[in-house]
Amino acid sequence: MKRSGMCHFPLAVIAIVCLTPGSAHGQTTKAAANSRPAAKKWTAPRTPWGAPDLQGIWDFATITPMERPTDLAGKAVLTDQEAAEFEKTTLERRNPDRRDGGAAADVGRAYNYVWWDYGTRVIGTRRSSLIVDPPDGKIPPLTPEGRKRGEARAALLRGPAAGPEDRNLWERCILGGNAGPPMTPGAYNNNVQLFQTPESVVLLNEMINDARIVPLDGRPHLASNVRQWRGDSRGRWEGNTLVVDTTNFRDPTNFRGASSSLHVVERFTRVDAGTLLYEFTIDDPKTWTRPWSAAIPMKKTEGPIYEYACHEGNYGMVNLLAGARAEEKAAEEAAKKDPR
Amino acid sequence: MIAIARVAVAAALLVAVKPAACQAPAYKAPRTADGKPNLNGIWQVLGSAHWDIEGHAARPGPVVALGAVGAVPAGLGVVEDGPIPYQPWAAAKKKENAENWLTADPEIKCYLPGVPRATYLPFPFQIVQTPKSILMTYEFASASRIINTDNAVTESPIDTWMGHSRGRWEGETLVVDVTSFNGQTWLDRAGNFHSDSLRVVERYTAIGANALRYEVTLEDPTVFTRPWKLSMPLYRRLDRNAQLLEFKCVEFVEELVYGHLRKKAGK
Numbered sequence: 001m002k003r004s005g006m007c008h009f010p011l012a013v014i015a016i017v018c019l020t021p022g023s024a025h026g027q028t029t030k031a032a033a034n035s036r037p038a039a040k041k042w043t044a045p046r047t048p049w050g051a052p053d054l055q056g057i058w059d060f061a062t063i064t065p066m067e068r069p070t071d072l073a074g075k076a077v078l079t080d081q082e083a084a085e086f087e088k089t090t091l092e093r094r095n096p097d098r099r100d101g102g103a104a105a106d107v108g109r110a111y112n113y114v115w116w117d118y119g120t121r122v123i124g125t126r127r128s129s130l131i132v133d134p135p136d137g138k139i140p141p142l143t144p145e146g147r148k149r150g151e152a153r154a155a156l157l158r159g160p161a162a163g164p165e166d167r168n169l170w171e172r173c174i175l176g177g178n179a180g181p182p183m184t185p186g187a188y189n190n191n192v193q194l195f196q197t198p199e200s201v202v203l204l205n206e207m208i209n210d211a212r213i214v215p216l217d218g219r220p221h222l223a224s225n226v227r228q229w230r231g232d233s234r235g236r237w238e239g240n241t242l243v244v245d246t247t248n249f250r251d252p253t254n255f256r257g258a259s260s261s262l263h264v265v266e267r268f269t270r271v272d273a274g275t276l277l278y279e280f281t282i283d284d285p286k287t288w289t290r291p292w293s294a295a296i297p298m299k300k301t302e303g304p305i306y307e308y309a310c311h312e313g314n315y316g317m318v319n320l321l322a323g324a325r326a327e328e329k330a331a332e333e334a335a336k337k338d339p340r
Numbered sequence: 341m342i343a344i345a346r347v348a349v350a351a352a353l354l355v356a357v358k359p360a361a362c363q364a365p366a367y368k369a370p371r372t373a374d375g376k377p378n379l380n381g382i383w384q385v386l387g388s389a390h391w392d393i394e395g396h397a398a399r400p401g402p403v404v405a406l407g408a409v410g411a412v413p414a415g416l417g418v419v420e421d422g423p424i425p426y427q428p429w430a431a432a433k434k435k436e437n438a439e440n441w442l443t444a445d446p447e448i449k450c451y452l453p454g455v456p457r458a459t460y461l462p463f464p465f466q467i468v469q470t471p472k473s474i475l476m477t478y479e480f481a482s483a484s485r486i487i488n489t490d491n492a493v494t495e496s497p498i499d500t501w502m503g504h505s506r507g508r509w510e511g512e513t514l515v516v517d518v519t520s521f522n523g524q525t526w527l528d529r530a531g532n533f534h535s536d537s538l539r540v541v542e543r544y545t546a547i548g549a550n551a552l553r554y555e556v557t558l559e560d561p562t563v564f565t566r567p568w569k570l571s572m573p574l575y576r577r578l579d580r581n582a583q584l585l586e587f588k589c590v591e592f593v594e595e596l597v598y599g600h601l602r603k604k605a606g607k
Contacts, residue, residue, distance in 0.1 A: 048373030055470060162603035164594045174590050193486070195468045195475050197372075197380050202468050202475055204484060211477040211484045213466060219581045228586040305486060307500040311590045312451045312524075321601035328603070 044240050044270045049198045052240045054268055057305060058276050058298035060183055061119030061190035063090045066294065068129035068137030076137065078126045086122060094118070117188040123297050124275065130185075130294040132279075139256075139292060146287035150257040160324035164317055168254075171317060173310035175229055175254045176207025181246045181264045182255065182280035185296065192298075193305050194268075194276075201235055201242060209308045214244050222248050227260060242268040259286040274300045369512060369546035374471040377512050377546055381467060382577040382584065385460040385554075388415035389572060392530035393460075394422055402442055412529075418460070420569040424532060430563040437531025446525055449597060450589035452483050452501035454525025455518050455540050456556045456570060464577050466584055467544075474507055474514070479584045487516050496520035499536055514544040527558075535562040550576040 045053040063086075068076075078086060096109035096116065123130070129137030142150060156166050170177035178186030189207040196202075203212045214235040222232045227250035235244045244266040251260045267279040276298045283291040369377035388396075395417030401410035426434055437444050447453060453461055463479040474487040487507040496504030496519070504520035523536030543555040552574040559567040595602075 160603075163601075164598050172590060172594070174588050195470050195473070197468060197470070199380065200468070202477070204475060204477075204486070208482070209484050210482050211475065213468075213477065213584060215581075215583060222585075226585070229588055230586065304488075306498075307452075307485075307502055309452055309501050311481075312501060317598060318601065321598055325601060325603065 042272050047196055047198075051196065051198070051237060052242065052270060053196065054194045054201070054242060054270060054276060055196050056276075057191055057193045057301050057303045058278075059119075059191055059301040060178075060185050060278065060296050060298045061117060062121060062123045062130075062185050062296065063087060063119055064123045064127065064130055064185075066130045066184065067139055068131070072128045073136070075128055076135070078122065078128050080126070083122045083126045086128075087120060091120060115188065117190065119185065119190065124299075125295070125297060127295070130296055131292060132295045133281075133293040134290070140288045140290045143285070143287060143289055146257065146259070146284075149259065149287070153252065153257055160327060161321060162324075164321070167317065167320065169229065169252070170254070171320070173208065173314050173317075176205055176210055176308075176310075177254070179205035179207045179210050179230075180255070180280075181212070181231060181233065181244070182266060182282065182294070183278065183296075184255075184294075189308065191301065191303075191305060193303065201244075204305060206305045206308060208310045209305075221245075224248065229254065231262070231264065238267075240269055244268070255282075257287060258282070258284045261286045271297070276300070367512075367547050370549075372469060372471075376469070376471075376509055377514070378469065379467045379474075379514060379544055379546065379552065380469050382464045382582050383467065383552060383574040384464040384577055385462075385572055385574055387418070387460075387572065388413045389418045389460040389570075390457075390462050390528060391415065393418050393528045393532055393570060394424065394530070395419075396530070418570045418572045420571050422568070425565040425568055427563060427565055430533075434531050434533060437526070437533055439531075441529060441531060444531070445529055447529065448593070450481050450593045452525070453478070453480060454501055454521060455485070455503050455505070456542060456554075456558075457525060457527055458483055458485075458502070459542075459554060459556075459574070460572060463587060464582075464584055476505075477584065479587045481587065481589055499523070501525060503538075503540065510543075512545050514542075516540075516542040516544070518542065533563070534558065534560045537562040544574075547573070550578060 047053045072078075096112040098109065099106060101109075131137045131139065134140055157168065159166070161167050164172050169175040176189070178184055178190060183192060183205065186207070189205075191206040193204045194201060195204065200216055201214045203214065204210070205212070210230065212230055212233055214233045216235045216237070218236070219234065221234060222228075226232070227248050229250060231246040232248035233244050233246045235242055237243070246264040246266070249258070249260045249262045253260060253262055255262060261284050263283040265281045265283075269277045271277045277295065278298050279293065279295045281291055281293040282288070369379070372378045372380070391412045392415060396412070396415055398414040399412045401412055403410045442448065447457075447461070458465065458478045458480065461478070461480045465476060465478040468475040468477065472488070472490040474489060475484060476487065477484040483502060485502040485505050487505040489507040489509070491506055491508075494506065499520050499522040501522055501524065503518040505516050505518045507514055507516045509515070518540040521534070521536055521538045523534065523538070526533045538558065538560040541557040543553075545553045547553045554572055554574050556570040557567050558564070558570070
């Protein structure tokens with residue numbers, strides 16, 4: 001969407017799903033979920049069958065980092081001025097059109113903002129980290145097992161790939177890097193379209209165009225031996241909030257070195273006409289010493305969501321593997337010439 | 341309910357045997373909240389159209405080790421007014437595709453299957469119907485496409501694998517007009533194909549509680565001499581707690597696609 005993704009699209013494309021606040025059906029919503037200050041007078045729209053209406057395309061791009069930067073320790077919420085300063089310095093630092101770093105830096109900045117779409121703003125709450133729990137805004141310490149797993153994975157990714165399995169799931173076009181669960185802001189395609197029927201909610205992430213179907217009928221999770229890359233999601237309504245519970249992940253997961261015991265609980269709540277509050281809690285005792293939670297206010301955006309055919313054009317994987325083989329061959333030949 | 345379901349299945353079977361019978365459906369589907377026929381659900385085609393949309397006898401498969409499991413089952417064909425009206429060059433190309441199936445078929449590489457092939461692959465797909473847009477999401481390769489029924493987006497800015505879909509309701513029927521294909525998808529495992537000039541018009545009509553009639557017109561002046569039609573029933577998956585499961589086939593084709601670039605053992 002927008003200037004992001006694999007292609008450069010015109011901006012002036014019209015939204016395909018854009019329920020305006022006026023499309024609410026006039027039913028009185030429960031007051032509980034509207035108790036947040038920003039939502040005092042606003043009434044969350046409902047679907048014709050009475051469920052909170054979360055449909056539309058939502059943008060979770062932000063430059064607010066997952067973890068609170070060390071220099072902001074103790075400062076959970078930025079003032080307006082601090083937020084503006086943070087945005088300014090972050091954008092300056094990331095600016096790929098800078099030419100002040102020499103040739104190597106220029107190559108590193110080869111992809112400019114035609115490609116990248118990190119967003120330009122901090123989240124609306126001005127919190128200095130997406131993490132809201134623990135209160136210090138930092139991911140809790142790893143367990144010994146989690147540390148070991150993470151280090152092994154990192155070593156694999158640092159080295160030349162013997163085959164595609166040595167690269168991450170995103171590079172392999174098996175999963176979208178930011179598509180989750182949980183969804184986390186990334187470099188581009190930070191968009192998700194929600195569809196609702198009385199029986200299910202579907203989250204279609206633009207990244208790799210991956211639809212996650214969430215049944216709402218109270219059925220149990222899949223049998224524990226049936227494991228999936230995106231896990232297995234079940235949903236329920238709690239007042240105005242959609243709660244999505246996901247288990248049954250398989251190894252390796254796509255989320256920060258988590259184990260297949262990862263349990264993700266996501267909460268979606270409309271807090272005003274243009275904002276869908278997205279909260280998630282991560283529980284994986286094999287990886288982190290305690291559960292942790294983050295919150296991202298997603299902004300309503302215009303569409304449409306585009307096709308993202310990742311695997312079909314994965315020249316990156318071909319080049320990466322061919323490069324690794326070429327380096328090995330060169331090293332072999334150098335060793336032959338200069339045997340020690 | 342059981343009696344109704346039985347009638348529905350019988351009706352579906354009749355349509356399957358006599359695809360030319362095209363009269364207006366007597367069945368009226370339950371309605372969604374906005375009054376449209378409710379096509380929500382998980383659907384799947386039965387048969388062997390994914391092997392060959394034209395009528396064909398059973399034949400051996402190309403992989404000796406797979407024996408009976410790898411053989412191609414016979415099929416009555418789903419082309420209504422066949423044979424497929426290929427232009428002479430395209431008939432030759434179809435033959436060449438069939439001869440080079442293992443290396444040429446995009447399905448084997450886990451590429452997005454295009455439309456209508458996605459519908460009759462041997463995998464379920466789910467229709468998620470909302471007033472302004474309909475999501476069709478397929479188990480194969482996690483393919484998806486959005487069908488706009490409010491026609492807010494009339495033109496696709498770029499050609500795609502799954503095409504650009506615009507939908508409208510004609511009485512009991514969802515009509516989907518699909519254009520902007522990239523021309524890299526096929527129609528089956530027998531080498532039937534199209535170009536990027538393809539225009540597909542799909543018609544989805546409930547013919548019972550648990551079956552849809554699926555009719556497709558294919559128009560491609562680069563490849564065919566005239567428009568032609570496919571027709572087949574789609575059956576509702578009635579399994580308890582039916583859900584689409586993952587078939588993220590990239591993993592299964594990495595050796596095929598990248599194996600030649602793998603580090604050799606012992607090096």
